[in-house]
Amino acid sequence: MLFAPNFFKIQNTINIIVQASTLGILAIGMAFVMIGGGIDLSMPANMALAAVLGAMCMAAGFNPLLGTLVMIVSGIAIGLLNGFAVAYLRMIPFVVTLAMLTVVTGVTIWATNSVSVAVNSDAFYDVFLASLYRIPVSVAVLIVCGTIATAIMSATIYGRWLYAVGINREAARVARVPIQVVMCASYAFAGLMAGLTAVLLTARLGSASAAMGSDGVVLDTISACVVGGISIYGGVGRPLGAIIGAILITLISNALNMLGVSYYFSLMIKGAVIVLFIFADNYAKAR
Numbered sequence: 505m506l507f508a509p510n511f512f513k514i515q516n517t518i519n520i521i522v523q524a525s526t527l528g529i530l531a532i533g534m535a536f537v538m539i540g541g542g543i544d545l546s547m548p549a550n551m552a553l554a555a556v557l558g559a560m561c562m563a564a565g566f567n568p569l570l571g572t573l574v575m576i577v578s579g580i581a582i583g584l585l586n587g588f589a590v591a592y593l594r595m596i597p598f599v600v601t602l603a604m605l606t607v608v609t610g611v612t613i614w615a616t617n618s619v620s621v622a623v624n625s626d627a628f629y630d631v632f633l634a635s636l637y638r639i640p641v642s643v644a645v646l647i648v649c650g651t652i653a654t655a656i657m658s659a660t661i662y663g664r665w666l667y668a669v670g671i672n673r674e675a676a677r678v679a680r681v682p683i684q685v686v687m688c689a690s691y692a693f694a695g696l697m698a699g700l701t702a703v704l705l706t707a708r709l710g711s712a713s714a715a716m717g718s719d720g721v722v723l724d725t726i727s728a729c730v731v732g733g734i735s736i737y738g739g740v741g742r743p744l745g746a747i748i749g750a751i752l753i754t755l756i757s758n759a760l761n762m763l764g765v766s767y768y769f770s771l772m773i774k775g776a777v778i779v780l781f782i783f784a785d786n787y788a789k790a791r
Contacts, residue, residue: 518640520751520758522708525642526701528750530721531728532653533697535746536690538729539657541670541738542590542597544691545722546582546604547698552717553612554578555702559621559712568628575706576699582608583695587688605722612714620713623706632707642704646747649697653743666690670738720771727774728753730781737789 530547537544558575562568582604589600623629636644657663665686668676677683706712732749734741753774760770 533694548721555712579699587691
C-alpha cells in the first residue's frame with residue numbers, strides 16, 4: 505500500500521493472523537447462535553470475566569491448568585445462563601444478552617477495581633504462546649475449532665436441527681426438533697468459544713481486564729459473521745464463513761490503523777460495512 509508501506513511486512517502479516525485467530529474463535533461461537541436465529545451480545549464481556557477469573561486464580565498461586573479450566577468453565581456457565589433464558593424462559597435474545605453484557609461487565613469491573621490482573625506463570629505462557637511447526641497455538645486452536653464446528657454443522661443431526669430452528673422455528677417444532685435443547689446448546693457453545701478466547705488473549709496480553717470485552721469487540725464479532733455470510737435472520741451460513749469474515753475485519757482494522765485513521769472513525773467504517781452486508785442479505789432474502 506502506497507500510504508502504509510509496513511502493511512505487507514512479514515511481522516505485520518503474522519500480527520494480523522494472530523489477531524484474526526482470537527476474533528475468529530469468537531465469530532465461530534457467534535455463528536452458531538446466529539444460525540439458530542439468536543444473537544449473543546455478551547460474548548466479549550463473558551470472555552473478559554472468564555479471563556479475569558482465571559488470571560486471579562493464577563495470580564493467587566494456583567496451578568495454571570486450574571486457571572485455564574476456570575476460564576473455560578466460566579465461559580460455558582455464562583453461555584448456559586443465556587441459553588436457558590432464551591430457550592426455556594422464552595426471553596428475547598437481544599434483550600437477554602444485552603442485560604447479561606451489562607451485568608457481567610459490572611462484575612468484572614467490580615472484581616478488578618478497573619485494574620488489570622497480571623499473570624506471572626511461565627508455564628502458562630510456554631503453552632499458549634508456543635508454536636506448533638511454526639504455527640502459533642492460537643492459530644492452531646482456530647483451525648481445530650473451525651474444523652470441529654464445520655463437522656458439527658455439516659455432518660451431525662444437531663447441525664441440521666440448528667439450521668431448521670433458524671429457518672422456521674414453528675416448522676421445526678412440528679418436526680419434533682428439541683428446540684430448547686438445540687438453542688441452549690448453541691449459547692453454551694458460544695460460551696465455550698468465549699472461554700477459549702479468554703485463555704489465548706490473556707496469554708498474548710500477559711494480563712486480563714474488563715477492557716478486553718469492549719464494545720468494539722462486539723462490533724467486530726458480529727461484523728465477522730455478517731461479512732462471512734451468516735444471516736441475521738438465522739438458518740444461513742457456515743462456520744468457515746465466520747472465520748473468513750474475521751480475517752477480513754482484522755485486515756480492515758489493521759489497514760485503517762496503518763493509515764492513521766482514528767479509532768472512532770474506524771468504528772464508523774465497520775458499522776457502515778455491517779449495514780451494507782445486511783442490505784445485501786435483505787436483498788438476497790427478498791429475491
